[in-house]
Amino acid sequence: MISxxxxxxxxxxxxxxxxxxxxxxxSDKHIGSVVVxxxxxxIGLFTxxxxxxxxxxxxxxxxxxxxxxxxxxxxxxxxxxxxxxxxIKLMKQNQCRHLLVFESTAFIGIISLRDLLLLLLEEKEExxxxxxxxxxx
Numbered sequence: 001m002i003s004x005x006x007x008x009x010x011x012x013x014x015x016x017x018x019x020x021x022x023x024x025x026x027s028d029k030h031i032g033s034v035v036v037x038x039x040x041x042x043i044g045l046f047t048x049x050x051x052x053x054x055x056x057x058x059x060x061x062x063x064x065x066x067x068x069x070x071x072x073x074x075x076x077x078x079x080x081x082x083x084x085x086x087x088i089k090l091m092k093q094n095q096c097r098h099l100l101v102f103e104s105t106a107f108i109g110i111i112s113l114r115d116l117l118l119l120l121l122e123e124k125e126e127x128x129x130x131x132x133x134x135x136x137x
Contacts, residue, residue: 002087003080005119006101006109012037013046015068019055022046022067033098035110036071042107044071045098077102078111084119087111 013034022034036044046067054070055062078099097113
């Protein structure tokens with residue numbers, strides 16, 4: 001389950017903020033994405049990749065571009081009880097690196113590909129430990 005790696009302290013940003021404001025915030029907080037809201041409701045996700053592809057590569061002015069114009073609205077949702085492999089499969093299918101975590105309809109956090117890889121590594125290390133213990137006992 002992914003529940004132990006969900007980032008619950010998520011940066012939220014209103015859809016009318018500029019791509020420049022989002023970039024500054026991501027840089028200051030050392031994060032790769034912000035969750036976009038409208039009237040305190042989650043409506044999308046804006047990532048470094050969106051900034052590069054939708055703003056910089058198209059020579060648009062980041063100070064003039066609103067994040068609602070360039071964010072991802074096809075939000076891929078998962079639940080805290082979902083398995084790591086399922087989440088990685090969703091990321092592959094949707095070509096994304098972040099998943100928003102919801103408990104029913106309530107937004108509770110975000111999980112990144114890095115978080116999932118760390119969970120997989122921990123699972124494999126535990127399996128190796130158990131197998132080593134079994135073989136040597």
